[in-house]
Amino acid sequence: MDDVDRQAFATASGVLVAVYTALWMGLSEPYWAALSVLIIANTDRDAVFTKGVLRVAGTLVGVGLGYVVGQWMEGLAIQQVALVALAAAVGTYGRQRSAFGYAWFYGALTFMLVMLYTMVEPQNLFQFAHYRCYEILIGVVCGTLSNWALGPRAGELPAHFLAQAAAATPENALRQALIAGLGAFTIVMIWVLFDLPQLPQVLISSLIVVDIDPMATRHKGWQRILGCFIGGAAGFGVILLDASDQFWWVAALFLGVFSFARLHLGKTPNAYIGTQSAIAYLVTLVGAGPPTSLYPPVDRLVGIVIGVSIMTVLVWALNPPRPATRAA
16 A cells, blocks of 8 residues: 555544544544544654644643633623634634644634633533543544554654744735634624524634635635535435444444545645545544434534635635736
8 A cells, every 4th residue: 555545544543443432431522533533644654743742732722721711701792702703813823823833723723612612501611621622632642543553654753743834924824814803703693693503613614714825715615615515425325324333334434534535645636625525424424423313414514514605705805816917
């Protein structure tokens, strides 16, 4: 097998171990553990290690800060929405300007999720924050170990931590941060007014597609929507064939993640379709065990499409076209 096939196999194996570990621990949303395995997957051992460390660090900071601030802001809806928008802006700016942008981004996302939880289920805030740390940590550990045991350069040590250069100028990063903050505010308001499903999925999906280049956001946005339909359709197919059968569910989960991870890890212009297909497939098939109803996965998938659509429109509208360069 080449490096992509080996890493796809390692990713699918890590997902299964993460899901069963989360289920064994009785965690509320095991698909977050599975998603963490997928998100840090890479054919480069150093990149896996770096993303894993930054994802855990960002999650712990976001959960801790969100839990403390969330208790202060309980019942203060205006302040809660303002903090969500501020976190979206700060996370987007840090993602594009910091050498540790991955930690900034996922720290902000986790803070937003905790803050949103104070708006809908404040009585369960501690349980949510507690479980989220375990879910992410399980996913990162399983993803890292599966890469070390089964991926490219299997068994080779050590892995190195890599810092990255800034991806945007301060001015451009600030513009995208303001758009992300406005988008988060708009999404929360629309969610409140129209009682939309799965607000966390809406927000996460919307912020991931924000890019320093509006055309890149457009390209990533339609790929995310297309991948959502592909992965969701595949997941629904598994459910309709009988996902309650444990053996069938495990086999389908492994083969589906392996197939989508191959596209996700490939160096092609359409690799992001594989990323989103794998995400949609996981949120469709992984609940508190094999899915027993279509309604939760349908809600999660609808949330992804809504979030991407809203943020993509805002990016197009608020990034003015660059003036054409005149010939001398």
